[in-house]
Amino acid sequence: GDSVTQMEGPVTLSEEAFLTINCTYTATGYPSLFWYVQYPGEGLQLLLKATKADDKGSNKGFEATYRKETTSFHLEKGSVQVSDSAVYFCALMTGGFKTIFGAGTRLFVKA
């Protein structure tokens, strides 16, 4: 079945460090891919998305490129801030709005 695998956390970085959170997927067909973020005490919110191969989603300095050949959608940010501390979920949707989420990666950013 369809699945999403993302790197285990927690990830601890200093402010202004480069961030990569790896995400790979298994899916039949051509899924849409998403990164959601969950700040402490809040619900999930969409961070960025890509709906077809080679699309790049971007938002708030975060980027991810839909790589069909490697079935990957890695999240990157060039310079993280303390306010980026949160849990990040990679997700895919193949149809009917049914979305499969990865396990989540907790990010801690130290000042």
Added chain:
Amino acid sequence: SAVISQKPSRDICQRGTSLTIQCQVDSQVTMMFWYRQQPGQSLTLIATANQGSEATYESGFVIDKFPISRPNLTFSTLTVSNMSPEDSSIYLCSVGLAGGRGEQFFGPGTRLTVL
């Protein structure tokens, strides 16, 4: 986008009792979803609740345990019945918008603790 509110935001309940969680959306939506997020875990879809049809439950979840109502396009409830400590979790509702590109909008969640 859509703004979603949930009530209650948290509750502590005794085993064997039931709790009904409400989800209110600020616009009319067809597709609504209920998820469970156990501590430190990812989201697990409980059921899809589309207005005008019976809720569709995922494997491992049954209507007797998690009855859902969807009386109109802006509101839904999820009941957690005959609770046990294993039901302690965060329950989230979300919606998908027609014409959107598959993204979902989530409520803030209901944190349930069962003693």
